[in-house]
Amino acid sequence: MSWCKNVKGVLLDITGVLFESGASEPIKGSIEAIKRLKDSKIPVRFCTNETTKTRQKLLQKLHSIGFSMKEDDVFPPIPACCQILKSRGLRPHLVVNPDALSDFCEINQENPNCVVLGDATDNFSYQNLNKAFQLLMSLETPVLFALGGGKYYKEGSDLILDVGPFAKALEYACDVEAEIVGKPSKSFFGAVLQDLGQPAESVVMIGDDIVNDVGGAQSCGMRGVQVRTGKYRPSDENHPTVKADGYVDNLAHAIDLILQS
């Protein structure tokens, strides 16, 4: 069990780790686990691909079910994307969830010259995908951002398509490669690590997504641990390309092992 030794920082996925998607209560033991981690002075950051709501609303939800993290410790893709858009002078055509729109309110969206794809859920309509496709085809240099690379997540008992497959559809249609903002992008993890102030090799990422959480963290030099909550499926433990440094029943189990080491 070497993954839990000498841990000097922890990154936590949110949905599927702190609470189950669609549920209104925390996963058992997760609130106390984060408290124990903080009491032991190990810094924590929350690293999420959540784009179905604003960062404010996500934080409100977390606080309403008993968590107490600060806004600055929560890293979703949209603020990172807005920074990129501003710095490169890009004006997005947005295919995102209506509940996330206000996080883009300071971004000029007139005469768009790129497409930003979030977890748009019902907004992933044939009509909206065609609009994004037609814009990309009209640009001399098409630019497509995907807010995360997730394949699917779990809501209630159902697996639900995430933004990744829709990004692949547009990549194929337009012969373009999406720039991922969010997990598993190295620059996204890098920004969170910099804020954490610990070197990658001393940090453990804990998540329910074998590819984007575990594999993504490992690609950045961190340890990656998968929880058996959220969208975890037993077949993940035999994943063809990613082998987690550890598998744990849930967040509380992971934190116990880290604090005992």
Added chain:
Amino acid sequence: MSWCKNVKGVLLDITGVLFESGASEPIKGSIEAIKRLKDSKIPVRFCTNETTKTRQKLLQKLHSIGFSMKEDDVFPPIPACCQILKSRGLRPHLVVNPDALSDFCEINQENPNCVVLGDATDNFSYQNLNKAFQLLMSLETPVLFALGGGKYYKEGSDLILDVGPFAKALEYACDVEAEIVGKPSKSFFGAVLQDLGQPAESVVMIGDDIVNDVGGAQSCGMRGVQVRTGKYRPSDENHPTVKADGYVDNLAHAIDLILQS
């Protein structure tokens, strides 16, 4: 101009070659071109990825605008797919255009054990894609058929997403490779060639899709010629992976060159 010499058989794409998608009249000169080809005893077959209507309705449309081909000479993907489903005992969950549904009426669709994706247009909803995704994820051996591999087609002045991008989305989400029934599948072209009764090297495929028509035909040993009608775009002549044996203004131009050689 060596592509037009010694042609002993011709395969023709339909939409974008005989008529423009959404239009109610033939592309100028195409009816007469096919007549000239028949008069010169060069056999012709029609090789289409059209899945937005039944073969009967497609034929009715062709006849109504002045063409006179026989039903047996038209090869769309759905009849080929039904043969495969029957021979392998597969029961499809269909994500197809409502207007094409009746071509599947003899296929058992209870308790589905595979997914068939056609050009479903508005039926490519988030909800329908999730249903197909969930079925594939529930199968021990997920089987996904895509009726053609097209990226897009042209309707009026708009480029519109075809079935290919949606197949890519499900392939990525489920870690599965779609079996393509239709162009550019080798077995699909092979069946048409067999019916034509000429060896691939004596046959020219004429289409508006640089990858699926031209590239697909070339992969089977045929010559592939692109018309500058339908979804043709000037950038197709500098396509990164496919170089057509010839580019022609339209079908009539291609047939003139073949008959003059």
